[in-house]
Amino acid sequence: MEEVNKRQEVYEVFKEYFGEDRIDLQTGGNLLVYFPTVTVTNEMDESIVITDLYVKVTISSEGLIEGTFEMTRGSYTLSQVYNSYLHSHALEIPEANGWSKVCLGQGPIIHTISILSVECDLERWELFCFELDKYVTVESEQGIPYHHLRNVSRSAFKEVSLDLKYKAVNTLILFPPILESFLPYLINKNVLQFTQDGNHWYIAQSFTEYISALTKTLQEYIIEYNLDPQPFFELHVLRKGLYKNNMFITKTLTNRALNSHDLEGRIACTFKGNIVRVSITNDIVDIDDSRDLIVDPDLANFILYKILNVLNYGSITRSEDSPTEEDGTVII
Numbered sequence: 001m002e003e004v005n006k007r008q009e010v011y012e013v014f015k016e017y018f019g020e021d022r023i024d025l026q027t028g029g030n031l032l033v034y035f036p037t038v039t040v041t042n043e044m045d046e047s048i049v050i051t052d053l054y055v056k057v058t059i060s061s062e063g064l065i066e067g068t069f070e071m072t073r074g075s076y077t078l079s080q081v082y083n084s085y086l087h088s089h090a091l092e093i094p095e096a097n098g099w100s101k102v103c104l105g106q107g108p109i110i111h112t113i114s115i116l117s118v119e120c121d122l123e124r125w126e127l128f129c130f131e132l133d134k135y136v137t138v139e140s141e142q143g144i145p146y147h148h149l150r151n152v153s154r155s156a157f158k159e160v161s162l163d164l165k166y167k168a169v170n171t172l173i174l175f176p177p178i179l180e181s182f183l184p185y186l187i188n189k190n191v192l193q194f195t196q197d198g199n200h201w202y203i204a205q206s207f208t209e210y211i212s213a214l215t216k217t218l219q220e221y222i223i224e225y226n227l228d229p230q231p232f233f234e235l236h237v238l239r240k241g242l243y244k245n246n247m248f249i250t251k252t253l254t255n256r257a258l259n260s261h262d263l264e265g266r267i268a269c270t271f272k273g274n275i276v277r278v279s280i281t282n283d284i285v286d287i288d289d290s291r292d293l294i295v296d297p298d299l300a301n302f303i304l305y306k307i308l309n310v311l312n313y314g315s316i317t318r319s320e321d322s323p324t325e326e327d328g329t330v331i332i
Contacts (some may be wrong), residue, residue, distance in 0.1 A: 075144025
């Protein structure tokens with residue numbers, strides 16, 4: 001009975017310091033401390049606000065600390081999810097019902113933990129509560145954070161520059177099945193110009209002219225056949241962006257952004273008998289300044305490769321009224 005009371009005595013210290021509504025002593029000696037809102041600040045006075053932080057401390061029946069402590073969160077902003085940010089000194093956003101290890105560096109709390117691991121001293125436990133309360137608000141550069149708060153970008157995207165030029169084609173590229181029926185449509189629209197030199201056909205347009213004609217025709221194809229345009233964007237057949245210095249500047253989702261939906265609704269922990277599920281708030285400030293639309297340049301080169309391959313080595317069906325320029329250029 002006396003050993004059980006040691007754990008209970010430690011619980012009373014936590015209750016006195018944090019308040020009963022913010023702590024939960026669970027089976028096995030796991031004591032959870034809840035921090036509704038925390039502002040984490042570093043030495044440069046940079047800061048970030050995190051919400052619904054839970055810290056798990058395991059207390060033995062003798063009133064000793066087992067290990068150190070771990071963290072999880074019940075809510076994140078989208079930018080924090082995209083940057084894998086739970087806390088500056090937490091290793092990662094954990095899996096369901098999981099907890100993240102933390103880095104303690106050389107701060108005073110590590111000395112307090114070392115004493116409490118061998119001795120149940122209630123005054124030391126009170127000091128631990130104070131140091132924990134301070135710890136969650138600090139990003140220490142000396143402690144070498146797992147994640148720097150200044151790197152939590154409020155953008156879900158990274159910019160990618162696409163070259164607008166003819167270039168060698170990777171023949172192992174997977175051709176999107178949604179474009180298979182588009183090729184005959186493209187050929188019979190008489191928008192591409194080719195010229196013959198000896199026994200070989202070549203494109204007779206600049207790359208900008210070619211990709212513009214290709215993009216316009218694909219848009220007409222989508223409208224004419226009443227197709228859902230979304231898959232064309234998801235497969236990067238079509239790209240939104242801006243023309244700049246013979247480049248096309250587009251944005252692509254970061255890997256973490258692509259996987260963020262896996263976190264929403266996941267069980268973070270159980271607190272006072274209630275299941276805590278992860279919620280995500282959208283704080284992304286990306287401005288969609290994309291004014292232009294093109295077929296992905298690599299795909300455009302591959303489409304041209306397929307057409308020229310048929311022109312030069314196979315057969316191709318063109319409409320009978322395909323016009324021919326005086327210089328021999330054939331429009332198909």
